[in-house]
Amino acid sequence: MIKVVCAINQFEKKILIAQRSESMKLPLKWEFPGGKIEEGENKKEALEREIYEELRMNIEVHEALTSVEHHYPDFSITLYPFICDVKSKDFVKTEHKEIKWEKKENLTNYDWAAADIPIVEEIMSL
Numbered sequence: 416m417i418k419v420v421c422a423i424n425q426f427e428k429k430i431l432i433a434q435r436s437e438s439m440k441l442p443l444k445w446e447f448p449g450g451k452i453e454e455g456e457n458k459k460e461a462l463e464r465e466i467y468e469e470l471r472m473n474i475e476v477h478e479a480l481t482s483v484e485h486h487y488p489d490f491s492i493t494l495y496p497f498i499c500d501v502k503s504k505d506f507v508k509t510e511h512k513e514i515k516w517e518k519k520e521n522l523t524n525y526d527w528a529a530a531d532i533p534i535v536e537e538i539m540s541l
């Protein structure tokens with residue numbers, strides 16, 4: 416089981432969402448930025464590292480939302496979402512096809528990675 420952390424980055428009532436590129440696994444699906452926890456890291460460290468690598472953003476990691484276990488046809492993950500704050504809305508796009516700030520009420524308009532759907536539902540209910 417792969418352990419993946421992801422960030423619900425908030426800024427002025429919007430949430431940062433990212434579209435995977437054609438060359439990644441789950442091509443063109445939308446996700447919350449993040450990635451695999453590496454050996455020796457805790458979840459917060461992994462999330463801070465991944466968000467800096469992918470977006471060049473420094474984040475403050477806050478509370479965890481409900482984790483999701485999901486079985487894709489060729490791999491399984493446990494996804495650990497965390498509410499995070501950023502000091503600026505600026506980011507650098509390094510790996511994704513698209514990254515944008517979106518209002519919470521519009522999140523259901525995107526084609527999410529299947530593991531993210533319960534997380535989107537939880538965010539909408541907050």
Ligand SMILES: Nc1nc2c([nH]c(=O)n2[C@@H]2O[C@H](COP(=O)(O)OP(=O)(O)OP(=O)(O)O)[C@@H](O)[C@H]2O)c(=O)[nH]1
Pocket residue numbers: 419420421439440441445446447448449450451492494528529530531
């Ligand atoms: N970062 C991230 N990954 C997700 C989410 N939902 C989801 O199913 N995943 C899956 O979790 C796996 C690990 O994420 P990743 O692809 O960002 O991590 P990585 O760069 O270390 O791995 P890679 O090189 O295999 O793509 C991917 O297969 C991705 O499809 C999500 O919301 N955020």
